[in-house]
Amino acid sequence: MSTWTPSSWRDKPIAQDVTYPDPAHQARVVRKLQHLPPLVSHQEVDSLAEQMAEVAAGRAFLLQGGDCAELFDYCSETPIEHKLSLILIMSLILLNGAHLPIVRIMRIAGQYAKPRSKPTEVVDVPDANGNTEKKEVLSFRGDNVNGYDVAERAPDPDRLVAAYFHSAATLNYIRTLLASGFADLHKPLEWSFSYVRNPELLQQFTNVVEKLQDRLEFMKVATGESGGSERGGTQTVNIFTSHEALLLEYEEAFTRAATSGPSISAPNSRPTTPGPSRSASIVRDERSPAASGLLPPKRFYNTSAHFIWIGDRTRQLDGAHIEYFRGIANPIGVKVGPTMKPDELVRMLDILNPDRIPGKVTLISRYGAAKIDDYLPGHIDAVKATDHVVVWQCDPMHGNTKTSAADASLKTRHFSDVMHEITRAFEIHREKGTVLGGVHLELTGELNDEGYSVTECIGGSMELEDKDLSLNYRTYCDPRLNYEQSLDVAFQVSDYLAA
Numbered sequence: 001m002s003t004w005t006p007s008s009w010r011d012k013p014i015a016q017d018v019t020y021p022d023p024a025h026q027a028r029v030v031r032k033l034q035h036l037p038p039l040v041s042h043q044e045v046d047s048l049a050e051q052m053a054e055v056a057a058g059r060a061f062l063l064q065g066g067d068c069a070e071l072f073d074y075c076s077e078t079p080i081e082h083k084l085s086l087i088l089i090m091s092l093i094l095l096n097g098a099h100l101p102i103v104r105i106m107r108i109a110g111q112y113a114k115p116r117s118k119p120t121e122v123v124d125v126p127d128a129n130g131n132t133e134k135k136e137v138l139s140f141r142g143d144n145v146n147g148y149d150v151a152e153r154a155p156d157p158d159r160l161v162a163a164y165f166h167s168a169a170t171l172n173y174i175r176t177l178l179a180s181g182f183a184d185l186h187k188p189l190e191w192s193f194s195y196v197r198n199p200e201l202l203q204q205f206t207n208v209v210e211k212l213q214d215r216l217e218f219m220k221v222a223t224g225e226s227g228g229s230e231r232g233g234t235q236t237v238n239i240f241t242s243h244e245a246l247l248l249e250y251e252e253a254f255t256r257a258a259t260s261g262p263s264i265s266a267p268n269s270r271p272t273t274p275g276p277s278r279s280a281s282i283v284r285d286e287r288s289p290a291a292s293g294l295l296p297p298k299r300f301y302n303t304s305a306h307f308i309w310i311g312d313r314t315r316q317l318d319g320a321h322i323e324y325f326r327g328i329a330n331p332i333g334v335k336v337g338p339t340m341k342p343d344e345l346v347r348m349l350d351i352l353n354p355d356r357i358p359g360k361v362t363l364i365s366r367y368g369a370a371k372i373d374d375y376l377p378g379h380i381d382a383v384k385a386t387d388h389v390v391v392w393q394c395d396p397m398h399g400n401t402k403t404s405a406a407d408a409s410l411k412t413r414h415f416s417d418v419m420h421e422i423t424r425a426f427e428i429h430r431e432k433g434t435v436l437g438g439v440h441l442e443l444t445g446e447l448n449d450e451g452y453s454v455t456e457c458i459g460g461s462m463e464l465e466d467k468d469l470s471l472n473y474r475t476y477c478d479p480r481l482n483y484e485q486s487l488d489v490a491f492q493v494s495d496y497l498a499a
């Protein structure tokens, strides 16, 4: 295989590329991005890598969730608090059932770019006489590419710089909240749970918190610990960030070489530095002390997020995205849909994880409730026949997108389809002797000014119906589970993990 560098993806065909009108402007932006500091540290990435190995081994459970498309506008105090609180609440519910540490990764602080099925779309625009006319415009590709407003559909490279600063501000606020005790288990009802109107859900959650508080008090007495950083959630918790790494120029600019070693945030865990390596992420410099074995070798880290993934539309084996991803040291994900062939899946794992690092690759399956039985068993069998140890994660959202019966312009998802795909994923893995390591959800804790949740998916304990969708439909991309529907999923997954 040819030599990997942070820019070797440029020699490969790239899917879903963005063409900017002014290459000189684009080059100035890239130089600026290269100059900016990392958003995450390589030690944090190593810590997540260790935790992902635990997920792969069935000793931890992964909760990943957030918006389909983050907007720059979401970078604001209340929306960030609502999102963080929802992930924390869900992780407590899961902890209660799973009795395993919960690894929390949010789709946040960089989840801007979107792949689209068509490069253009036809929209209604007002004409000079106040009537509307149909016009073909470029599709909205995410806030880091162009604007949702029809007048702003031309790609603008300055949006990449804006994406960095919005990511930095979002992540800073998450870090600030966590450092200030936001995740303290003694005040979960401050996590905006008070907005939930369904008394049964509220009671269920209060029971979970009381049970966990008792257990943690017991652990403190038993271990002499005065609170602290237990991973399942006491006073501080880890939150990791993630996004689909679609725009490779941006990702390349934040690809930085560092010496990996034992992580600073997980003092009891094993060092992650591999021995002799076939991985492209090792920087080989024969004159360096690393080459003589005195220092661990340098590796390339993507420092724009802890975890990045490749979408279902950009995972061509000979394409630019697979090329970029094979060289970085981060834990990575790949979306796996019905078009993935079992032998292609194995070849992809060989390329992405030549060193066979357990938990390095997360396979994010997204077949749809009606198709999971046709594809997941074959994919599991193919991986089982190799020496790859992957994280199997279920994305029950992207194979289950439908059009609203009442309004053909609205995309929706049925809660029952989402739960069916998750349940079948658990059952199929149990039958095959493999573990479902986690779930990948599109959700939001966002509320409108009256405190009501979004109405984008149908069903759940709120019993939202198709006709209700227009009440508070706010997504700019795919429909998300709302606050209550997300808790419904968490309780049902928690029951499954407890069984």
Ligand code: PEP
Residues within 6 Å of the ligand: 068, 115, 244, 310, 311, 312, 313, 335, 366, 398, 478
């Ligand atoms: C997504 O996660 O928002 C997405 C576009 O998913 P997929 O690549 O699975 O279609």
Ligand code: MN
Residues within 6 Å of the ligand: 068, 069, 398, 442, 477, 478
């Ligand atoms: Mn989506």
